[in-house]
Amino acid sequence: MQYNPALDGIRALSILVVVFFHCEVPGVGGGFVGLDIFFVLSGFLITSLLAAEYRNDGIEIGRFYARRALRLYPTLLLLVAAYLVLAPLLWPTDDRWLSAVLASTYTMDYAIAFWHAPLTIAHTWSLGVEEKFYLLWPLLLPLILKARRPIAWLVAAFLVASAWRYFVNGTWGWAQAYFSFDTRMSGILLGAIAALVRPTISRRVFMIACVVLAVLIALPTVPSHRVDEADMWRITVAEFAAVVIVSYAAAHAQSRFLSSRPMVYIGKLSYGIYIWHFPLVVLLNRAYGQPWWVTLSATLPFAFAMAAICYHWVDAPIKRQRRARLGSLVGSQ
Structure with missing residues (x-):
């Protein structure tokens, strides 16, 4: 796939909205929709990548898993290690080993939904x-692409996933509907549909979508307090x-704004920013009751610094080694 800097710009906007929301900045009470943007973007990018592989030499599932693990796991493990060291001092009431296991095994989503896991690194839900999507999609996408009407199957899956979220919300509650993979896969599926269809979007429609997201972000209801059935519609609107x-x-x-250097760089750091920002928010805002501006x-500076360290000193060397190894393999053939 050819690199698209504007998509990193979208990552940048999304992560800033999420950080502002978690810090409880006034006017960003609906900033949780930043995650809906991430889910849609993940579905779009991964499906585009896998579909291109499928059309060429076929999907190499093992290599895909390895790429995802090398891209995502090192930074996550650094967070978990730092948390285990600091938790006895900063979060002494946490069951830190349980939290570490849940985060490291990518099972925090169901732990929050059903077991009310400790909050400090609960953002790893x-x-x-996304990890469950990465595990399943290389196996399922070839079957879908072989079907007579792959888009129809994906649309049906999106509708079922959305309806399931509303049903779970009405039956068990918002936590089960908000945090679980099976209830949040609708945005990923919608991104996958867009990757295969590649719809043409006019600038006017694009601007309308931006306004819709801005309105959703500005809505005052905070889902960490209460989300009812009506609020579940906000997730669907955000996904579209x-x-x-x-x-x-x-x-x-x-795009002049989205592909600008600052936006692209923030987008490249977005994963690390997301990983590192939340424990400090929990410490300052929830444990010590600091105002939002503090x-x-x-x-922001802490999360940016840690993300930059991980990006330049962890992710970049791993990527260089991977490319060097791939180059040596190609050269030997």
Whole structure:
């Protein structure tokens, strides 16, 4: 796949919204929709990548798993290690070993939904949602692409997943509907549909989607307090708005704002920012009751610094070694 800087710009906007939301910045009470954008973007990118592999030499599942593990696991393990060291001092009431196991095995999503796991690194629930997608999708996508009407199957899966979320919310509650993989896969599926269809999005429709997301973000209800059945519709609306924005950015790689250097760099750091920001938010905002501006002022530079360290000193060397090994393999053939 050809690199598209505008998609990194979308990552940048999404992670900033999520951080502002977690810091409880006024006017960003609906900032949780930033994760819906991430889910749609993941579905779009991974499906685009796997579909291209499928059309060429076929999907090499083992290599795909290895790439995902090398991209995601090192930074996560660094967070878990830091948490295990610091938890006795900063979060003494946490069951730190349980939290470490749940985060490392990508099972935090169901732990929060059904067991009320400790909060400090509970943000790794979204990583659990995406990791299950990474595990299943290389196996399922070839079967879907071989079907007579693959898009129809994906649309049906999206509708079933969305309906299932509403049913779970009404039957068991918002936590089970909000945090679990089976109830949050709808956005990923919508991104997958867009990757295969590649819809043409006009600038006017793109701007409308941006306004819709801005309105959703500005809504005052905070899901960590209460989400009812009506609020579940906000997730669906956010998913549709996100797929419009992602599809537009995919066709406009050189968007002046999204592909600008600052936005692209923040987008490249977005995974690390997400990994590192939340424990400090929990410490400052929830444990010590600091106002939002203190929490934000401390969290942003800390998360950016840790993300930059992980990106340049962990991710980049691993990527160089992987490319060097691939080059040597190609050269020997």
